[in-house]
Amino acid sequence: MARIEYPEAVGKLVDELRRLPGVGPRSAERIAIWLLQSARAEPLVLAAALEKAKAEVVACPTCGFFATADRCAICSDPSRDSVLCVVEQATDVLPLERSGAFKGRYHCLGGKLSPLDNVTPDDLRIGPLLRRIEHEHVTEVILAPGSDVEGEATANYLAGLLKGKCHVTRIAQGLPAGGGLEHADALTLARALEGRRGL
Amino acid sequence: MARIEYPEAVGKLVDELRRLPGVGPRSAERIAIWLLQSARAEPLVLAAALEKAKAEVVACPTCGFFATADRCAICSDPSRDSVLCVVEQATDVLPLERSGAFKGRYHCLGGKLSPLDNVTPDDLRIGPLLRRIEHEHVTEVILAPGSDVEGEATANYLAGLLKGKCHVTRIAQGLPAGGGLEHADALTLARALEGRRGL
Structure with missing residues (x-):
């Protein structure tokens, strides 16, 4: 059988x-x-x-977001302001867009620094980022890789590179919206305290 | 924007x-x-x-299992014995095949009786089953719809239809392999006791 x-x-x-x-x-x-x-x-x-x-669907040659034409819908939108938000992945763009709190353009790195996974600065779209900052009118660069170890390392590395070239900021870390203190881990609380703002 | x-x-x-x-x-x-x-x-x-x-891939016109030719691989296998196993779905066939404990042919009903979902005997492949029992050499029909309420109702309905036409059995209910009594629900235990066999 x-x-x-x-x-x-x-x-x-x-x-x-x-x-x-x-x-x-x-x-x-x-x-x-x-x-x-x-x-x-x-x-x-x-x-x-x-x-x-x-x-x-291709990656936008300028920012790395999804595009179906020469430039993606964000890069070709003339109403965007001159702030540049640097994210790890193209998939990080839409969550930020949906927040409604950002009106600038993006730059997707294509990953984050991770020596353990053999991801070095050469593997990320850092050269194109430097060229954009040189040639586009950029008033501020917001570093928005994630808040994990690799994301922090990537943000620190970029902050060093960009020092003196333009105004560089890091997206804030702290309590997530709607979260009580009892649910937050120690590191989140430490960073929320560090990042406290005057009222 | x-x-x-x-x-x-x-x-x-x-x-x-x-x-x-x-x-x-x-x-x-x-x-x-x-x-x-x-x-x-x-x-x-x-x-x-x-x-x-x-x-x-089409449904085998004889048994309802997946086929790429006129008859499925099971129906066209001459080494199968003359026991017919009636299951709900084509997807029930492979688990039984993989058990290695059955060497006959199958008949997929295409569902189970369920008045609440408007599934009546007319919606199942019961007519073709009766014709198979009439025209094929079938020594035993094993009713193997599931052990839920609809499966039981389907098995009971078919048992009534087939009475006197051929030898009809129902697949056993009892403790699953490797299961201790402490994990079995009351209904499973009741049926395991009902179905006890002499040693």
Whole structure:
């Protein structure tokens, strides 16, 4: 009696779905079966969306955010002010945009310094950042890598590089909105105290 | 200042990914970004796998399992014995196959009776089951819908239909393998006692 498995095409689909972040072997199988069996599934629409996004979406050559044209929607928006916010990843842009608290432009580094993962300054878009600061009218650079060790190291490194070239600030650390003191860890509290402001 | 969102092609991809079972809005966004940004991602391979699986894989007209030809690999295997196992879904077949404890053929009902969800006997592949029992050489029908209320109702309904036509059995209920009594719920214990066998 032959060992029965799903047809090869299903197995290949499961293999591809397993590679997605957060999708394990069992959910890959569940998703594949749903795609092939459910009346509401539209695998061909998903396939077309994948192909279209892959074909159309590129990194903005100026800032690194997602773009479908020469420049992204932010870089080509003339109403943006002359503050530049440096973030780790293109995915950090939209959370800042959605906050509504920033009206400048962005620069995505493409990562953060991490000697353990062999990420050195050469692997980040630091050269293009220096050229932008030289050629664009930038009044302030806000360093907004994350507040973990690598993010701090990246921000410190950039602060050293940019010293004297323009006004450099670091995004604040402190209590998250809506959080009581009892939920904050010691390091967050220490930084919230350090960063206290006069009222 | 225009409200910035991902390019439309990314938004469309996120929308399609959100429809997958077990994928919420945030993981859909994470998967879409990974597909577009990661060096290891191959969105076009995934798209091709989706298209190939959709084009090639059909339900076996005899048993309802996945097939790429006229009959599935199980129905076209001459070494299978004449026991027929009735399951709810095509996805129930492989777990039984992997157990190695069954060497017969299958019949997938395509669901279970559930008046609350408007699933009546007409919605299940019961007519084809009766025709198979009439025309194929079937020595025993093992009813293997799940052990939930709807599965029990489905099994009882089929048992009534098949009475006198062939030997009908129900897959056993009892303690799961490796489970101690302290982890079993009352209903499982009651059924394990009911189903006890002489040694």
